[in-house]
Amino acid sequence: MFKRLAPLVLSLLFAAPALAKDELAIGITQFPATLNPSIESMLAKTYVLAFAQRPITAYDASWQLICLLCETLPSMENGLAKVESLPGGKKGIAATYTLRADSRWADGKPVTSDDVVFSWEVGRHPQSGVAAAELFRRITRIEVKDARSFTLHVDKLTFDYNAINDLRLLPAHIEGPRFKSAPAEYRNRTAYDQDSTNPGLYNGPYRITAVVQGSHVVLEPNSHWGGAKPAFKRIVIKAIENTASLEANLLSGGVDMIAGELGLPLEQAIAFEKRHGARFNVVTKPSLTYEHLDLNLGSPILADLKVRRALLLGLDRETMSRQLFEGRQIVAESLVPPLDWVYAADLPKASFDPVRAASLLDEAGWKPGPGGIRVNAKGERLALDLVTTAGNRSREMVAQVMQSQWKKIGVELRLKTEPPRILFGDTVTRRKFPHMALFAWYSAPESVPRSSLHSAMVPNAANNWSGQNYTGYASPAMDRLIDSVEVELDKDKRKALWREIQALYAADLPALPLFFKSDSFILPKALKGLVPTGHQDPSPYWVENWRWE
Structure with a gap:
């Protein structure tokens, strides 16, 4: 969020000229914490491996x-x-x-x-x-x-x-x-991290031939690939975490395109299209991406539902969407996007209500204190820590707006950023964030949230940090609904169960819903064949269809 423009980033701004036309350089905002297909759930890894594995x-x-x-x-x-x-x-x-x-x-x-x-x-x-x-x-x-x-x-x-x-x-x-x-x-010994260029690790149209940690991955054709022959003899995927630097790299020829799955925030892409639409194709695809705040329910402060409810009511998300994203980011009331057929459109909306938010904090024992920040009976300040990905301009703005809005109801928000490979490789996976983590889930159509909401999926040392229930949410009612929806074959009955899941999620608030995002692909005019999917199976699964014209 407040990442300094490091020397490495400066060097990227003056990168070499664009690659030859049988090569392709792609910019993304994260570098994978691991390349093992099964360990960790980081989107950057999924994107990179999509070129090399099927x-x-x-x-x-x-x-x-x-x-x-x-x-x-x-x-x-x-x-x-x-x-x-x-x-x-x-x-x-x-x-x-x-x-x-x-x-x-x-x-x-x-x-x-x-x-x-x-x-x-x-x-x-x-x-x-x-x-x-x-x-x-x-x-x-x-x-x-x-x-x-x-x-x-x-x-x-x-x-x-x-x-x-x-x-x-x-x-x-x-x-x-x-x-x-x-x-x-095994997670520390896998060849995907210790011998990443071993060709035997990859079965897709490309294989990874070079990895420079934190910088870039090089892919070259798999000579044993049996499908359609890919068009590029070399693909370089560059991780540039600062989105302003990523845009500058595109304009200077350091990269040919910016991936929509992990690229510029929507508002930055909109502004870019206005300035450079004649030079690039900007394709915006509504997606199943759910931007939210995971809450560590092990925190005594956030274990109180009244506090969680107050925090949500203290956010003016509609104004945020309108002012920051031209209204193109849909405000989320639960975890299921409107694009999904199981979306419950009739759920009550948690509209901005700072008066009710303040009342709930009063009920929870947090009274106005020095400097306008609330304190409890012990004199402890209502101060919360938020961690998110470094260099993401959109999250910088959202976090700053949240900080301002919550201060008005007496909540102090302290902001921290980490490189994505640290945030997703360690901080959220091992539940090290004290209060909040701002990031997005990228899901498949009608994706049952067992891994992120079922009580059996809380990562801990005993299960070697497996599972994605980073909040520590444990609800017998949610467990029953998840168990039931998976085995319900009747679509009408299943949709009714999905509505209950969304309603319970909105009532319990293990996370604070923010927006459903759109992906912006910024492509050179000559690149053809790339089709955005809008879900967690990314476009490079079909990279053999990409080509220059």
């Missing part, structure tokens, strides 16, 4: 579930998915997938069922540190048919039974020895 299934730009690494998506209709009866009258699913015959790791070894089994073993191990472990735990066994075909036996029949997007494949021939010798140390 999941078995993914959602496309039309929000339809498709095969990327498999031949046919299993379904009840085609007979590749079958309901199984389980003990206690429960229902499970057996889904059979066949990997594409041309799938190869970039060292030439085929992607096989052994890789699937190994990835499952890592994901379900309680100390592996995998971020989204729920799918791995639900798979009770894998029946290997042959080198490419396997059947997953899952202990629940869910509405999204054939979506195994979270089953990220790891190459057993490389990662196997590192994991099996010390599972609890």
Whole structure:
């Protein structure tokens, strides 16, 4: 937020001329904390790996579930998915997938069922540190048919039974020895971080050939890729955390494009288009990105619902959206975006109400004190710490506005920024933020929030910091709703359950909703074939369609 323009950034402003036309330089705002596909949930890692790895299934730009690494998506209709009866009258699913015959790791070894089994073993191990472990735990066994075909036996029949997007494949021939010798140390021993340029780690159209920590990643074609031949002989992804510097790099030719998934904030992109629209295509895509404040509910201050409610009512989010984003950031009342078909449009809105906010703080025992900041009976000030990503101009402005608005109701907000790789690699993952963390969730269509809201998903030392429930939220009612919505196949009944989830979230406020964001892709006029998706499966999954014209 208040990041100084360091010498490294200054050097980037005067970068070399734009790359040759069979090369592409991309600017993003974060550098991955790890390159392991299963550890951590940082979007920067997902974006970079999307050029070099393919999941078995993914959602496309039309929000339809498709095969990327498999031949046919299993379904009840085609007979590749079958309901199984389980003990206690429960229902499970057996889904059979066949990997594409041309799938190869970039060292030439085929992607096989052994890789699937190994990835499952890592994901379900309680100390592996995998971020989204729920799918791995639900798979009770894998029946290997042959080198490419396997059947997953899952202990629940869910509405999204054939979506195994979270089953990220790891190459057993490389990662196997590192994991099996010390599972609890695997997250620190993975070849993705210790031997990042090993070609055997990647099975997409590109492979990573150079990594300069905190600076850039270089990708070159995977000669064993069996799909459409990619157009670029070299792609460089540069991490430039300061968004003003990122824009300057684009204008100076240091990068050719800015990724929408991790690029300029909307208001900066709008201003850029007004000045440079003749030179670049600015494509703005409404997305499922949820900007919010995660609250550490272990804090005695924030454990009080009256305080959380007062903080939300003390924010004029409508004015923020209008003044900062020309009204293009939709104010969020819960965690489900209006673009998603399960969005509950009839939820009551938490409109700006500083009078009610002050009353709630009075009820919670926080009375006006010296300098206008409230104090409790012990004389302790109502002071909260907020941490967010360094260099993001949009979050700088939002945080400063929140600081000003909350001061008017007697709340002191202290601002701190961290590089994204620190914030997401350590601070939020290990729940080290004392009060608040400002960031965004980037979700898939109808994405059940088990990992971020279920009480079993709170990261801790015992589970090696697995799970994404960084707030520490524990609600039996929410747990029941999450368990119920996953197994409800009837769409009308499922939508009703989704409404209850959103209503409970808005009532309990484990996080403070801010906005649903739009992604702004800033592209050179000659670049064709890039299609924004608007969800967490990013555009580089289809990089083989990108080209210069």
